[in-house]
Amino acid sequence: ELKVEQNPLFLSMQEGKNYTIYCNYSTTSDRLYWYRQDPGKSLESLFVLLSNGAVKQEGRLMASLDTKARLSTLHITAAVHDLSATYFCAVDGLTSGSRLTFGEGTQLTVNP
Amino acid sequence: NAGVTQTPKFRVLKTGQSMTLLCAQDMNHEYMYWYRQDPGMGLRLIHYSVGEGTTAKGEVPDGYNVSRLKKQNFLLGLESAAPSQTSVYFCASMDRLNQPQHFGDGTRLSIL
Numbered sequence: 001e002l003k004v005e006q007n008p009l010f011l012s013m014q015e016g017k018n019y020t021i022y023c024n025y026s027t028t029s030d031r032l033y034w035y036r037q038d039p040g041k042s043l044e045s046l047f048v049l050l051s052n053g054a055v056k057q058e059g060r061l062m063a064s065l066d067t068k069a070r071l072s073t074l075h076i077t078a079a080v081h082d083l084s085a086t087y088f089c090a091v092d093g094l095t096s097g098s099r100l101t102f103g104e105g106t107q108l109t110v111n112p
Numbered sequence: 113n114a115g116v117t118q119t120p121k122f123r124v125l126k127t128g129q130s131m132t133l134l135c136a137q138d139m140n141h142e143y144m145y146w147y148r149q150d151p152g153m154g155l156r157l158i159h160y161s162v163g164e165g166t167t168a169k170g171e172v173p174d175g176y177n178v179s180r181l182k183k184q185n186f187l188l189g190l191e192s193a194a195p196s197q198t199s200v201y202f203c204a205s206m207d208r209l210n211q212p213q214h215f216g217d218g219t220r221l222s223i224l
Contacts, residue, residue: 004154009152031210033212033213035212035215041217042202042215042216042217042218043155043202043204043215044215045212045213045214048210048211048212050210088154088155090155096162096168097143097160097161097162097168098143098206098209098210099145099157099160099170100145100155100157100213101157101171102154102155102156103154104152104153104154105154
């Protein structure tokens with residue numbers, strides 16, 4: 001059974017600071033997705049990582065994938081308040097239907 | 113472009129009542145999914161479909177049924193609602209493998 005663990009689950013940081021969210025998973029996969037969810041809202045796709053060593057960047061966010069370590073990271077550079085949200089990683093277990101297993105989510109609060 | 117539309121957005125049921133949640137997508141996507149989101153548990157897959165006329169069980173299928181008679185619609189049914197089914201339900205669709213899933217706005221369901 002595929003398990004996906006994120007840490008930290010809660011993160012409070014100051015504007016301008018850097019931080020990294022970690023996503024570990026338990027079985028072989030080279031397909032990993034990052035989503036953002038604002039309170040009471042839907043999930044928005046941020047990144048699609050499809051191979052070992054994949055790196056994607058969008059604004060102040062950068063995601064990477066190490067399939068050998070079964071680890072993905074979401075790095076936040078010079079955080080701003082607008083980045084406050086819950087971030088989920090989701091792993092495709094490479095089974096029928098491209099089913100995703102989600103992590104618990106990391107609730108990020110960026111303080112002025 | 114509506115994307116993924118869920119109906120209703122909110123509903124309160126009494127234990128033992130039945131209801132159907134509707135998910136409609138206008139992107140001609142093959143894959144569709146139903147998730148539930150509970151506090152601290154991320155999203156868990158209930159049922160999914162890899163094409164019109166097909167359905168399959170996900171991680172937490174008990175107490176739910178689904179149908180996909182038309183490609184654009186994916187229905188989630190609760191035959192006899194229980195308080196444990198109080199949750200936020202999200203529908204998602206995906207065009208093809210290695211693409212991100214697109215999520216609806218969610219249905220907030222309370223069962224008393």
